[in-house]
Amino acid sequence: MHVLILGGTTEARRLAGSLAAGTPAGLRVTSSLAGRVGAPRLPPGEVRIGGFGGAEGLARWLGEHAVGAVVDATHPFAGTISSNATAAAAATGVPLLVLRRPGWVPVAGDVWHETGSLEEAAGLLPSLGRRVFLTTGRLGLAAFAALEDLWFLVRSVDAPQAPAPARMEVLLDRGPFTLGGERELLRRHAIDVVVTKDSGGQATAPKLTAAREAGLPVVVVRRPPVPPGVPIVPDPEAAAAWITARLHRTAPTTDG
Incomplete structure (x- = not known):
């Protein structure tokens, strides 16, 4: 299974690093960065830099590269790419997961x-x-x-x-x-x-x-809301578990 991580965040790099360190057989991971930062911190593994050309371009890329799952681990305020990811996933039927770190909560004295x-x-x-x-x-x-x-x-x-x-x-x-x-x-x-x-x-x-x-x-x-109907997890560990579950779900079985 080919997994596309829409990244650029600490959580995206951690997820890519975790998967690279213990990549299960049959899993390929590509991290995509928008390219808006001059010297981005690159995650481990395959990396692509630059936009896709909107939702249609992303949908086309998913098909051309046989992507089996997408993790949107972009910045909480990267609304355009998140919207495009939701539309592309819906158009192609590719499962989409949103990885978002929890927002800040005011405490006494704030x-x-x-x-x-x-x-x-x-x-x-x-x-x-x-x-x-x-x-x-x-x-x-x-x-x-x-x-x-x-x-x-x-x-x-x-x-x-x-x-x-x-x-x-x-x-x-x-x-x-x-x-x-x-x-x-x-x-x-x-x-x-x-x-x-x-x-x-x-x-x-x-x-x-x-x-x-x-x-x-x-x-x-305030951060923009996650598109409705898209599953969301708060950390890379939960995202890795979701990917592993999907990998096992799509793995071929043999009769013994």
Whole structure:
């Protein structure tokens, strides 16, 4: 069975590594990366980089490469590829599993303002602070470009492009981040409000703890929902078990 992992996340690399380390006979795994990051961390095994050409292109690729199962282990906010995966799986009859790390949950002391989009987040900022730690990545900065009275510290893996806030300092960095480092970042730049997407996971969660300790408001953009009817698991171990079960289900039997 040929399994396609739509990846780019820590969970996708862990799943590919787990399958590569103990690949059962008859299982082939290909990881697909979108190619939006300049120097991506490559998972073990076969890797393809670049888009498929929408849902129809992905469906065609699944057929041409005899894919027997797809695991959507993309970023929780990679809505386009998730939508395309759902459509392609439905069109081809290829089973689809979504691997999503659990979202963050506020705890005592958090001052969260949840929104449904970056545009809503931008609309809240003027009432919350003047110096913004923006941790939503390099894409989507246009939503904040009109906030000329606010100053932004933008952290991303690759350099952002216009349109972007006029008063902005860019910090090129990649997680995981430490609590001590996040505390110092907030202090050094006199940050008074944090903006983040609900990416979940531990790699970038220390900023939430640092903000809580400092009593800072955090604008949290809610993640889009998983398409209805698609099974979802929270970790690579559960995804590997799903793949193994499908492999056994499709394995040929012999009479003894």
